[in-house]
Amino acid sequence: MNAGEVKHPGLNLGSTDTDTHEQAEGDVFGFWVFLMSDAVIFALLFAVYGTMLAATAGGPTPADAYKLGPTFAETLTLLTSSLTFGMASIAVKYEASGSVLFGWLAITLALGLAFLGLELHDFATMIGEGAYPARSGFLSSFFALVPLHGLHVLAGCLWLVVMIVQLSTFGLDARVKINLLRLGLFWHFLDIVWIAIFSIVYLQGLIR
């Protein structure tokens, strides 16, 4: 059995923990199946958004409702949280105790919450300017798609809290390691969905 073999998406534990690496293959693949079905849900909401783009019913158009600066700030926050989660994955793989891991998870959690704060502020501004969900088909489809991603980030943040508690209770055992591998996939997957959101929703709407 070659321990250096890549068995699943995300960072593989490989030779640093061969037993958990063996066990991770099936567990992580199951979670990968869920992520792909989640991707289909997002893709269809993007399709609905695409068909609703012109349905503004005399209300705010995409160019009126969106702002470039806050979107860029949200993007940078989420991108950086992907890097810090990557560093957490490295700590899962190479660290024996988990003290560095704590730090990276806490930073990732802070960035995730900062992203949610920026996004909520953005929504509040939009709604304050008359771009609320019931205004038009365009805004309904926007508020179906983008806050769903926000809810996923919120779920990821709650999951991070759970992992911090598990880590302090059980230490870095096999189950905690595999849970962290799955959370890593979830977190990086949300970043990929956000690429589609800032390109298809925000940037497309703001092109002059």
Place this chain on the structure above:
Amino acid sequence: MTGPGREKWNDIRGYLIGYGLALALTAAAFAAVRWPTFGAGATLGLVFGLALVQLTVHFRYFLHISLRRSARDDLLLILFSTLIIVLMVSGTIVIMSDLRGRMM
């Protein structure tokens, strides 16, 4: 460097390369919209092109999926999901825009 230290550095470097490329691609897409130099259609094409490149960067450096190294099941599932997504999304857009055209 010795074996484990080298492997660790390689893993860290992967994330750093991915982050650097993602930052550059994101900045390029936002800059293309902030300071428009081409027409609207060309800018849209550029933004979507950059998004596709960034998608593969994230898959490669953050999710560690590549054509060469991945376990086959993961890759097959990605390809199948992509097929489903392309069929459903393009079908939705074609039918709904056709319907809109008839109702105008």
